Amino acid sequence: EVQLVESGGGLVQPGGSLRLSCAASGFTFSSYWMHWVRQAPGKGLVWVSRINNDGSSTTYAGSVKGRFTISRDNAKNTLYLQMNSVRAEDTAVYYCTKGGLAHFDYWGQGTLVTVSS
C-alpha cells in the first residue's frame, strides 16, 4: 500500500524558514517523480515544485522560485521541501504527491504551515 506521510509543518514567522519532510513507503521511491502541492485554507490547489526520480532535475512555481528548495534522499525514501523567506501567502496545507511529469496519483494527508507573527 502506498503511503506518504508529511511532517514538519507548524507556525513560522514571516521571513523565517521551515523544512517539510515526506516519508514514502509501499512503492519503489527512487523510480518516481515527486511533487509538492499546496492549498491555502478554503482555497484551491496550487502546484509548488517537482523533482525527478534521481534528484537531478527540479522545477518550481514562480511564486516560490528562489525561496523554496525541493530535494530527496532515495536511501531514506524521503522527500523534502526547504522553505526560506516565508510569507503570509505561503500559509497552506502542503501535500506530498507521487506521480508522473504532470499528474499526481497518490497524495499524503498534508501538513499545515502557518506564517504569522
Added chain:
Amino acid sequence: QSALTQPPSVSGSPGQSVTISCTGTSSDVGSYNRVSWYQQPPGTAPKLMIYEVSNRPSGVPDRFSGSKSDNTASLTISGLQAEDEADYYCSSYTSSTTVVFGGGTKLTVL
C-alpha cells in the same frame, strides 16, 4: 501562469450526467495531452480520477470520463451518485514545464 478556468459550481440529480469544463490556453491545455482531474471531498486529500486527458486509474469507476477539444478539457460524470459530491480540480502541464490547476468546481448532488 494563470489558473485554468472552471465553473465555480455544478449540480445534478442522482442518475443524471454532469460535465465540468476546464479552459486553458495554447500554452497549456491546448498543447499537451497532460490534463488530469482530481476529486476532493471536504476535509480529505485529493484523489486522481483522470490523467492524460482520458485515462482512468485502476479503481476509478467508468462513470468518470475525460476529453479535450482545443484549449478546453472536460470531465463527465454519468449516473451521478450522492458519493460524487465533492470539489473537482483540473490540472495541466504548461510550456514553462510547470503544472497549473484550475480554480475548482463544487459538485452538488441534489
